[in-house]
Amino acid sequence: xxxxxQNPRHLVRRRGQEAxxxxxxxxxxxxxxxxxxxxxxxxxxxxxxxxxxxIDESGMPKERxxxxxxxxxxxxxxxxxVVRGDSAAYFCASSHFDRSLPDTQYFGxxxxxxxx
Amino acid sequence: xxxxxQHPSTLSVQEGDSAVIKCTYSDSASNxxxxxKQELGKGPQLIIDIRSNVGEKKDQRxxxxxxxxxxxxxxxxxxxxxxxxxxxxxAANVNNDMRFGxxxxxxxxx
Numbered sequence: 001x002x003x004x005x006q007n008p009r010h011l012v013r014r015r016g017q018e019a020x021x022x023x024x025x026x027x028x029x030x031x032x033x034x035x036x037x038x039x040x041x042x043x044x045x046x047x048x049x050x051x052x053x054x055i056d057e058s059g060m061p062k063e064r065x066x067x068x069x070x071x072x073x074x075x076x077x078x079x080x081x082v083v084r085g086d087s088a089a090y091f092c093a094s095s096h097f098d099r100s101l102p103d104t105q106y107f108g109x110x111x112x113x114x115x116x
Numbered sequence: 117x118x119x120x121x122q123h124p125s126t127l128s129v130q131e132g133d134s135a136v137i138k139c140t141y142s143d144s145a146s147n148x149x150x151x152x153k154q155e156l157g158k159g160p161q162l163i164i165d166i167r168s169n170v171g172e173k174k175d176q177r178x179x180x181x182x183x184x185x186x187x188x189x190x191x192x193x194x195x196x197x198x199x200x201x202x203x204x205x206x207a208a209n210v211n212n213d214m215r216f217g218x219x220x221x222x223x224x225x226x
Contacts, residue, residue: 004159031212042122042205042218043160056213058117091159095212103212104150107159 002027004094004108005074012114019079019086021111025094031055032075033093033105034067043091049075050097082115089113118143120208122217130225135196137220139206140188148209149182149189153202154219160205164191196224 005024013019025032031050035043045059049069060067064082069075079086091110095103119142129135141149147168152160166173166180166189173180177196182189193200201224206217 006159033214035216043216045213045215048212103209104148104162104165105214106162107152109159 004092004106006090006092006108006111008111009109010112010114012116013082014116015083016081019082019113019115021077021079021090021092021113022074023077023092023094023108024074025092026096026106029094029096029106031095031097031103032069033095034075034077035091035093037089037091037110039088046077079113082113084115087113087115118146118208118210118213118215120206120215120217122206122220124220125218126221126223128223128225129196131196131198133196135193135200135222135224137191137204137206137222138188139190139208139217140186141208141215142187143208143210144184144187146208146210149180150207150209150214151178151180151191152205152207154205155202163204193222196222198224198226200224 033048034046047060047067048056064080066078089110089112093105093107095105122139150165153163154160164178177194179192203219203221205219207214
């Protein structure tokens with residue numbers, strides 16, 4: 001059973017370009033979470049999605065950032081018109097939904113975005 | 117929303133000694149507390165977790181304790197080894213809303 005997969009592992013963009021980060025959850029998991037981590041800092045929640053729905057996007061910047069988790073295919077975190085401050089590691093986690101229990105989140109290896 | 121405080125931010129121990137990392141949380145509704153280990157260049161890996169109906173859980177050299185009244189929980193690593201060196205994050209979860217502590221960089225000196 002493959003774990004959470006993210007690609008690309010490293011992404012370099014120039015200011016003003018678009019960045020697309022992909023996340024494939026663990027098999028059987030229907031919930032995806034995106035986090036951002038700056039160097040030497042903790043994980044900051046960005047958005048929580050299930051198939052075709054955004055459950056919580058309270059951590060997403062209001063502009064330039066968007067996320068989706070379509071019925072088919074991976075979850076995508078999209079950053080438009082990137083700026084240097086967007087440089088960070090972006091981690092995806094997935095969980096299996098169980099109404100009776102809080103869900104354990106399993107993390108992918110991350111995408112390290114560098115904006116030149 | 118939930119606020120998680122983690123201490124210390126850095127911890128250095130000699131191989132074989134014990135290491136303790138402490139976290140506090142603010143939302144009394146939080147009911148799930150995982151701990152993650154992150155090695156350089158990798159994603160966080162779940163090492164142990166505890167739910168609010170349990171006070172203590174142990175897995176080999178790792179144990180976690182939870183005090184719901186005081187709203188704090190701790191990670192204990194005994195007989196530390198150099199490969200335990202990493203950044204450790206605590207988290208508190210309520211309604212699938214998980215908030216992380218700022219992390220503790222643990223260094224185990226051989």
